Amino acid sequence: MENGTPAEEADVKKSIGPRPRTPIRDQQRLDPSEREAIIAREAVSFFAEHGFEGQTRELAKRLRITQPLLYRYFPSKEALIERVYQEVFVGRWKPSWEKLIADRSVPLKTRLTQFYREYAEVILTYEWIRLFMFAGLKDLGLNARYLKMLRERAFERVIEEIRFEYRRPSTREVPTTVIEIEMVWGLHAAIFYLGVRQFIYSMPLEADVSSIIDAKVTTFLGGIRSVLPAKL
Numbered sequence: 001m002e003n004g005t006p007a008e009e010a011d012v013k014k015s016i017g018p019r020p021r022t023p024i025r026d027q028q029r030l031d032p033s034e035r036e037a038i039i040a041r042e043a044v045s046f047f048a049e050h051g052f053e054g055q056t057r058e059l060a061k062r063l064r065i066t067q068p069l070l071y072r073y074f075p076s077k078e079a080l081i082e083r084v085y086q087e088v089f090v091g092r093w094k095p096s097w098e099k100l101i102a103d104r105s106v107p108l109k110t111r112l113t114q115f116y117r118e119y120a121e122v123i124l125t126y127e128w129i130r131l132f133m134f135a136g137l138k139d140l141g142l143n144a145r146y147l148k149m150l151r152e153r154a155f156e157r158v159i160e161e162i163r164f165e166y167r168r169p170s171t172r173e174v175p176t177t178v179i180e181i182e183m184v185w186g187l188h189a190a191i192f193y194l195g196v197r198q199f200i201y202s203m204p205l206e207a208d209v210s211s212i213i214d215a216k217v218t219t220f221l222g223g224i225r226s227v228l229p230a231k232l
Helices: 006-018 032-050 055-062 067-073 077-090 096-104 106-122 126-138 142-165 178-199 211-226
Strands: none
Touching: 032 055, 032 067, 032 126, 055 067, 067 126, 077 126, 077 142, 096 106, 096 142, 106 126, 106 142, 106 178, 106 211, 126 142, 126 178, 142 178, 178 211
């Protein structure tokens, strides 16, 4: 990215920083479901900033509530972390992506490009990337659960569609190979790394995300044919 004006640079910093805090406003008459949602949202922001080592008493202070009140809604830190996982990693997954990948009325390259553009809009955020990295470092098991879901809902479908495109055996006839999965991992990881550069290394991207994804999908499809099973 070329050097911009001070105002533009300030906008970039705002875009990659933590979300503004949202303290609970009315402690006396707040609806319980609303209070729970506010706690969960603030926990997402808090753990993204401080990692999962962050203490619940500090989160309560940030919310302007007592720690015992926080535990009335989430009886343990583990329960709160699970809610964060559901909010960020499960809740932001769109089932429509699975239909998009498998829609053979649309050219495969178009489908994959659209899927990864939409997926990037969800994951290339300060909260998503940092929470995923912190969860991995803490070894909470959240990453393994998410990546299992990703393989089942996306990777296996991508491989099936690639085989169909190149007239290779279905995965029902010849099981998915380790190398095929690794190739899809390579594409996926390259897009995930765009977020690492921005929100872990604080390195702004030098091209727009859509252009980068277009290039990576094109390169991926140009090389995947060589590792597919032979035609029957």
